Amino acid sequence: MILQLKRLFERAGDQKDIGSEIPLEELGEFVGCGSFVTPISLSGKVQNIAGMVSLDYSAEVTVRRRCDRCLDEFDREYRFGFSHILSRDESSLNDESVFCPGGALNMNELVISDLLVELPTKAVCRDDCKGLCPKCGKNLNNGSCGCDLPAAVGRSETEF
Ligand SMILES: [Zn+2]
Ligand SMILES: [Zn+2]
Incomplete structure (x- = not known):
């Protein structure tokens, strides 16, 4: 999913809601973290406040994981919230901002890298797993x- 934000970048005060999902077929395997069972559903918004464009969204997805203790597979639902500053100007990028070449944001790439940071590397099927x-x-x-x-x-x- 590519968000075209060219107009939003140009108009202070503008905002755009995000309410969509990234379909399963656009999601690969999570290296080391299991695989997606559901599409990633997204909700949030992009807004231009006095020329600064920010993105706030939450992502919800079910991931099939392998228990670190008993090695059984289980499905777990995760929901995380993320915030980013967006920039279409490569020279003003910093570690916290996301580059949007020509005002276009590659949402799939961003969401997957955000999830990889948040998903716990260890997973246990239940707290009292023996x-x-x-x-x-x-x-x-x-x-x-x-x-x-x-x-x-x-x-x-x-x-x-
Ligand atoms: Zn277990
Ligand atoms: Zn035994």
């Missing part, structure tokens, strides 16, 4: 495997 048995590899969420294991966590907790 993980895998270190001996036999069984998923302990599905019941105990009968291996003789020291209850390391429980013991260190009772010592305090």
Whole structure:
């Protein structure tokens, strides 16, 4: 999705709502973070306040991830908010502003790089995930495997 903001850049006081989604087929695999299950739905606005153009939006998406403890796949919904200053002038860019060549903003690129920053690199299917048995590899969420294991966590907790 490319947002054409040429007119907005030229007219102080102008604003434009963003209410759309980036379809699944335009989304690739998230390296190391899983894959998208739903389109990314976006809402927010771009506005020109006294010549300064800013973008505020929130992105909502469900990502299929692999649990770091039990290795099962699970779907999790994420919602994050982002704000950026937009600039179509390459010479006035800084670390915080997003370059819009000719007043055009590549929304897909921006949203995906924003999400990559926010998505936690570690994901656990649920807070009390029991993980895998270190001996036999069984998923302990599905019941105990009968291996003789020291209850390391429980013991260190009772010592305090
Ligand atoms: Zn798990
Ligand atoms: Zn076991």
